[in-house]
Amino acid sequence: MKVNPLTLDILLPVGISFYTFHGLSYVIDIYKDRIKAEKNLIDYSLFVSFFPLLVAGPIERATHLLPQIKKKRSFDYSKAVDGLRQILWGLFKKIVIADQCAQYATDIFNHSSEYSGSTLVLGAVFFAFQIYGDFSGYSDIAIGTARLFGIDLLRNFAFPYFSRDIAEFWRRWHISLSTWFRDYLYIPLGGSKGGTWMKIRNTFIIFLVSGFWHGANWTFIVWGLLHALYIMPSIIFNTNRKNLDIVAQGRFIPNGKEILQMIMTFCLTVFAWIFFRADSLKHAVSYISKIFSSSLFTSVKYDGDDFKNVLFLLLFVFIVVEWLGRENQFAIAKLGLRWKPLFRYAFYFVIIIAIFWYSGEQQQFIYFQF
Structure with missing residues (x-):
């Protein structure tokens, strides 16, 4: 063979x-x-x-x-209720956000040659929310389910799309994998103690292995190496531990600098996701080439505009709720707890109705393949 x-x-x-x-x-x-x-x-x-x-x-x-x-465990009502709340939000992220974005992202990526650069950008953004809602949604469901049994699992996501640089993104995205690589590979390799060259070498090794971890496909390798290149300036200038706090902590509105940093980090992340989602390197290069063409400045054209507008509204609501709950373990951990019971339970029922309303088009969890 x-x-x-x-x-x-x-x-x-x-x-x-x-x-x-x-x-x-x-x-x-x-x-x-x-x-x-x-x-x-x-x-x-x-x-x-x-x-x-x-x-x-x-x-x-x-x-x-x-x-x-x-350890001997006994049923804890408050912990179980918190677990159910996290399961609910995980289902919302998976079914209402990820699965709906998947319909558009899949079609746009599968027929990328037929769409303009502006539409391809939209497809990449849809995939960014698809993979976040899909993977973090599963993690929320898993963590919430374990909490019903009195088990606290490691946190896996901490609102990564609100990161102000790539180093912060990797402290907030797939945390259990990032910390695993840190403790069992990066530190044994010498960590940050051997000077700048060793830090650069070890960082590239970590992201190369991360690419291999996701699958035996060159697109994942390039995705990992791209993130290694993204994080290099902060490694070289020793600013990778700069943003350890929560963005706009204690404030409702971030300042102008924070907004620009979050937009830039999100754009870099979305660009890398193109390689992650593409079927091959050739497909990824073709997709990116079409984006950086004159068609980037044309209007977005896609069938089913009415539903797409609804999806934009869902994404807006999702981002607002995530922003409001960014200082907690998950978005709705404390959201509504001080409301009157009528309004609090109405909020939960709206989420449940949305889950059932958009549950028709089922999509397999992306990370089941890894």
């Missing part, structure tokens, strides 16, 4: 990346004497097969999950 390295495409078991890293943390932590080997077969089996996180994370640590499994 002849293998073409330019069209590298290998079939892998569902969720292999997640449960492989999940299990590796246990082995490595034992080797590093962070924990003792688990002698109870049932506790260990539950650790490696805990169903909420099995196929799409968060990627748990043995040091974090095993002690909770071994």
